[in-house]
Amino acid sequence: MILEILEYPDPRLRTIAKPVDEVTDETRKLIDDMFETMYDAPGIGLAATQVNVHRQIIVMDLSEDKSEPRVFINPEVEVLEGELEDMQEGCLSVPGFYEDVSRIEHCMIKAIDRDGKPFELEARGLLAVCIQHEMDHLNGKLFVDYLSSLKRTRIRKKLEKLHKKSA
Ligand SMILES: O=C(O)C[C@@H](Cc1ccccc1)C(=O)SCC(=O)c1ccccc1
Numbered sequence: 001m002i003l004e005i006l007e008y009p010d011p012r013l014r015t016i017a018k019p020v021d022e023v024t025d026e027t028r029k030l031i032d033d034m035f036e037t038m039y040d041a042p043g044i045g046l047a048a049t050q051v052n053v054h055r056q057i058i059v060m061d062l063s064e065d066k067s068e069p070r071v072f073i074n075p076e077v078e079v080l081e082g083e084l085e086d087m088q089e090g091c092l093s094v095p096g097f098y099e100d101v102s103r104i105e106h107c108m109i110k111a112i113d114r115d116g117k118p119f120e121l122e123a124r125g126l127l128a129v130c131i132q133h134e135m136d137h138l139n140g141k142l143f144v145d146y147l148s149s150l151k152r153t154r155i156r157k158k159l160e161k162l163h164k165k166s167a
């Protein structure tokens, strides 16, 4: 089912997610709901924090045709090269805003898949950027935190006004 995505500045987005102890059918049901929610948004990634579930679970699909679904449970990122790369980012929790963020360009992701099996994945470009963006969510961090306080305040005020209207 499609889940509600929390929107900035909702304080629940600042919660630190706990590791998943055991991948169960319930975990897989949540993962399926996260994919449905992500594709519906649409987005190319979604962290459990964004749907108010505070567990270390990320879903991602960078393909144009929903052909490359990826699941990362209890993910860890290792920097392979210190190169930083600027890329324009969006966020389903900060709808309508796109800003440049500087991230590590080449990293190794270690995680567990939906069957509970550990795996490693080398990432560059958008995959590397997206996993870092999603892992920030699991640590209560948003891409607006990398912007100037002036820009962040402007974005917060615009979204708060929108929330008031729709409330
Ligand atoms: O909020 C999220 O985590 C999802 C976010 C992931 C992300 C996008 C770009 C750079 C870093 C992280 C999004 O998917 S925003 C929407 C978006 O970028 C997009 C939507 C449809 C097609 C292609 C991209």
Ligand SMILES: [Zn+2]
Binding pocket: 090, 091, 092, 093, 133, 137
């Ligand atoms: Zn996001």
